[in-house]
Amino acid sequence: ILWNNQNKIVDGKYFNYPKTIKMPNFIYIEQRTRLGSGSGKEIDIFASSGPDVWIGESKWMKNSVGKNVIENLIQQGCLVKERRGDNLRDLKLWLFASSGVTENAKKMIEDNGILWSTKEDLNDLLIDSGLRKLPDID
Template sequence: MDYLELGGWFRKVKDPILLEFLKVWGRIEVEGKNEGEVRDELQQQYQSLKKKMSDLKGYLAEVYMAQILFNAQRQTLPGHYFHVANEFEVPRFNFIRLRERLGPGAGSEIDLHGGAGIEQWVAESKWRRGHKVGIGDLEELLDKAEVVKRERKAELMRVWFFSYEGFTKEALEFMPKHGMFWSTKEDLDGLLDYVKLRRLPKL
């Protein structure tokens, strides 16, 4: 509550940071809880919330990527949005799935899988503030692409990686050697403009 001297009355506080402080202060000073434990619990809550927000942002980018492929079916896209030399035609997809599981184990989920007969697409989205994608992330996606290629008997595999924060120097050298498509935020915004969709939000 916020005390107003003029009139001597209280009103509800709308400041979320002040409210959080008062909750923590109350647990320590009023309830007599251990200060270190209260701080640790609060840190856990905020770290968990931060991870959830990162996951939601990543999922949002996956939705945009799927919509780009859906809108671009049977169209020719410029290669520069994917950092490849030539333009290419997007097939007519029989399905475009998000968060598809390849198996029961951890790390077996594909962010995006598009099936078009002998041509298959797999894509990954990373939206992590201050963290560029490295070779480890790329290798994981290539391993998943191999599983899809084997199971679907694909003759052409398109492997596409989007990273909001970009890629490490080693990753940038790695991707062309393995025929991977890759896009940054600027590339994805350009693609969204090209297929007449709304740009990524500023989060």
């Protein structure tokens, strides 16, 4: 999705976000990146265009995602900000929660400007991006 949408304007509805999003021209996109040792330091997606970074966390679960996942994503963002310092222009945190998020998590997401997508949102974005939908896994 990130590769296919580089330099495009994407509708914020796919990310439960009220505005359109200008996608960066990513230099690299890594999967399963570790920011250090210890728990909570693995990032599912780390994408950089140089000064702009996207961090993606994927939770394929039957239940809605709670605040603890959001808190960890925010902490990962803080680690990236600390490492990049003045070289970071924009940091986007993006959560894929196949079954959505709890109301408490949604409040935290909104307060912190985090992008998030359900399975339905992501499937719509995939189709809009010319890609195939996610598999039906229960």
